[in-house]
């Protein structure tokens with residue numbers, strides 16, 4: 001059994017998808033980041049970063065004490081190593097997957113997070129502040145990343161060149177975070193890849209299961225009126 005410390009958010013969905021794909025039993029442990037629960041390590045199985053996702057594996061492969069892992073990229077490689085799935089064992093092929101995984105965690109994710117922040121959150125949090133420069137800068141940087149990804153997918157069915165891997169899983173939630181069809185004409189290969197992934201039963205299960213949870217607030221719902229803004233401003237850095 002794996003405990004997934006969960007809030008409805010892009011980085012966390014990566015792990016839910018991987019758990020479903022790998023057929024691992026897991027339970028959501030709900031963390032309300034609008035209330036600041038993420039800042040208490042005791043609520044996150046001791047994880048020190050105040051960020052989600054975090055997992056606690058109660059049945060580690062070595063049979064020892066439960067294993068706690070934070071950082072979505074580290075969690076995905078941990079799960080792949082545990083199950084021998086979605087990450088090829090050959091060192092060359094593995095490195096290729098890891099490149100794209102790190103590219104997502106270090107580039108696509110943080111930049112898209114800021115783009116979304118200045119597009120959707122900043123106008124509500126600071127309506128009198130002109131966010132135009134920051135918004136345009138991050139959208140431009142995000143578009144550069146999308147162009148890189150689209151080029152990669154023009155030549156490859158999946159992002160790391162071979163089969164479907166944890167690199168695809170890491171990228172997918174960040175692509176669908178933005179309106180899936182708005183502006184997608186410029187990225188035909190991303191759109192094709194997105195549609196292939198969206199049809200995967202395990203991926204659909206990850207989202208369907210999460211949507212049934214009572215999370216207290218709705219990070220990914222586009223209905224901004226659901227956001228407890230004052231709590232969020234006090235308790236979290238919105239990525």
Ligand SMILES: N[C@@H](CCC(=O)N[C@@H](CS)C(=O)NCC(=O)O)C(=O)O
Nearest residue numbers: 009010011051052053071072236237
């Ligand atoms: N690099 C981290 C990013 C994690 C992250 O930013 N998580 C967000 C949710 S998607 C979070 O926990 N935010 C709470 C906060 O910033 O207070 C990862 O990939 O796991």
